[in-house]
Amino acid sequence: MGEIRFMKGNEALAEAAIRAGMQGYFGYPITPQSEVIEYLAAEEPNHDYTLIQAESEVASINMVYGGAAAGARVMTTTSSPGYSLMQEGVSYIACAELPCVVANVARGGPGLGTIQAGQGDYFQAVKGGGHGDYRQIVLAPNSVQEMVDLTILAFDLADKYRTPVLILSDGAIGQMMEKVELPEPIPYKPDKPWATTGKTHDRERNIITSLYIQSDDMEKKNIHLQRKFKKIEENEVRYEEYMIEDAELIITAYGVTSRTSKKIVDLARESGIKMGLHRPITLWPFPADRISELANKNKVKAFFSIEMSAGQMVEDVKLSVNGVKPTFFYGRTGGIIPTPEEVIDFIQKKAGEL
Amino acid sequence: MLNEMIFAGFGGQGVLSMGKLLAYAAMKEGREVSWMPSYGPEMRGGTANCMVNVSDKPISSPIVTMYDVVIALNQPSLDKFEPKVKKGGILIWESSTIKDGPKRDDIRVFAIPAVDKANKELKNVQVMNMLILGALVKINDIVKRDSLLVALKETLPERHHKLIPLNEKAIALGMSLV
Structure with a gap:
């Protein structure tokens, strides 16, 4: 050690x-x-x-x-x-x-x-x-x-x-x-x-x-x-996944928002929502093939890109999902980190409309 | 067991260092820790805070919005974070300088006149933060007192080691107040 x-x-x-x-x-x-x-x-x-x-x-x-x-x-x-x-x-x-x-x-x-x-x-x-x-x-x-x-x-x-x-x-x-x-x-x-x-x-x-x-x-x-x-x-594609196996709703996030997203997944699982996290470690090369594979799973219903931007990585997620499943974006700017509570509210609202 | 905490006060009161010391002590006990400072354009006299997580399992989010423990060392911090204490959580506030105390009755509130006590009994207001930390570990048992002492020795630069006995005294005094 x-x-x-x-x-x-x-x-x-x-x-x-x-x-x-x-x-x-x-x-x-x-x-x-x-x-x-x-x-x-x-x-x-x-x-x-x-x-x-x-x-x-x-x-x-x-x-x-x-x-x-x-x-x-x-x-x-x-x-x-x-x-x-x-x-x-x-x-x-x-x-x-x-x-x-x-x-x-x-x-x-x-x-x-x-x-x-x-x-x-x-x-x-x-x-x-x-x-x-x-x-x-x-x-x-x-x-x-x-x-x-x-x-x-x-x-x-x-x-x-x-x-x-x-x-x-x-x-x-x-x-x-x-x-x-x-x-x-x-x-x-x-x-x-x-x-x-x-x-x-x-x-x-x-x-x-x-x-x-x-x-x-x-x-x-x-x-x-x-x-x-x-x-x-x-x-050289690298990524990490969390609770992805049976996930119906998938969050994509990197950097600090992937840390808060892990908590979001835990909170969602506690209330019975099957959520998972896909975290690209290499933003380029982007894990496009893996995201496409996830999108083509029957049980996967939607993707949510959570970022501290006005919507940037979500474009690569959308390209990878290629219209097979709906892809949503939630972000904050100005240096504000989206809180687990506001993200869960957003996801539940969107998931309810599916 | 996950402990989500925030230490908040004026810059210069030692809120960042008390959080760091606690996190270091917990790490020494084999726990997972994270320490996240506010790092805005703060200066002495401005507000500062740090979020500290201590857990038996890997910590997902270093960012926390509701707390098990809030330490408020000035009025703005108390006003801001009193509503963010989880039900049944702990609020420790500096009662010799804050005028308007907390109002909630669904949390455990501890008033510690740390500034007064540090001035009168230790003749050094700077160790006020250690006094609060002493009170915290007595109330909540997050880390052992001995771990704090180890942390002091290992994190203070050698040239400040002469201050360790005073800090130890402050921790003991804080423990005696609750």
Whole structure:
């Protein structure tokens, strides 16, 4: 059994990055994720990584680009407005096919918004965010423990596919404290023959670029990228389900709302309603096949997407359900977490109309 | 057994740290815990609170709307959270500074003049929160007193360890008040 600690989600993410062998961190403080850089700055003297507080999020992501090109295990973390500033860099990194981890401990938007937790960045996270035809793996932790587990996974997936991996968390998971089990530090041996570590006489130059000025080359690159994304879709879908076996009404939720949704399921079961929860852990690749499978079960009557947004993940749920069953949405914005009571009221009302 | 609690008061009264200490103590006893702070634009003198869950089973929602235990250390917190105590639940309020006390008769109410007692008997108002925590564990038995002491030692930075005896005294004094 690993070391047990009582930690904030943000601190846990930072500690996990250290244990995953992170070599470079570049970030700019923003609530509600500032504990990450605070923790990493305090721990820096005890470890080998480089930490730079950049002058902006634009600088952070470009430092990540540089560090990743040089073959280092690198990360940046931010919150919603900061993540918007990074989009150009993420698109470049995706095209240049470099591994890196970015965490967005999301707050309520749009604009400068509120510092309270939000899930309004779903579209930005899973549908692109930056320009061009790229995808990124998006992991959505719903506990302090998963801030650890998914951070370690994020570094491994980034290396495996040479692609940016986004951890889409939220202010509530970042700020809350829970018991967490930390793994032993993982010995990290980079195997990156493509990295720009200095040309030797026995090989050609390694070139990292996102510029393909000839149309043919650019299309070739796109075909290659799409093939890679397809492989990710085939191999990396992750989800968790709760009380799903005999469920007639299915909630879909991720992040902190999946925690309140678990309670909703418990409360519903107590009053004899057969409810279950499907929680995507990877928001991209989205568990579309599994949701489609659930939708085609006879006993399943309807889906309810519960979010802290004006309705974003619900679009992917609807695409997966494909009209086979009704799909409803309930959300709050402004950093307000839907309470179990209001959600149950909503579901009962809608279920009554079926 | 799930205990859903909220600690609420002014920033600077130590509501976040008392919740954290209790959660840590419960974790040391092998229970599942969660601690969720309010983290709005609060400052010293503004309102602050934290929700704490202690359970024998994994905790589903860290967010709670009705509580088994409410600790209210100022008037706005008492006014806001008195209606949110579950029937038969516990409400502990700071009775030397709050003017309008609670009105419900379907809950267990405990008035603790923690500010007065801490000032007069311990000559230090800052440990008022530990006094309340002492009263809470006496009433509700969520964690053992010894676990709180372990938590103090393990969570306070070394340079503050000279304050542990005073905190212990405050916990004992709080226990003696109920």
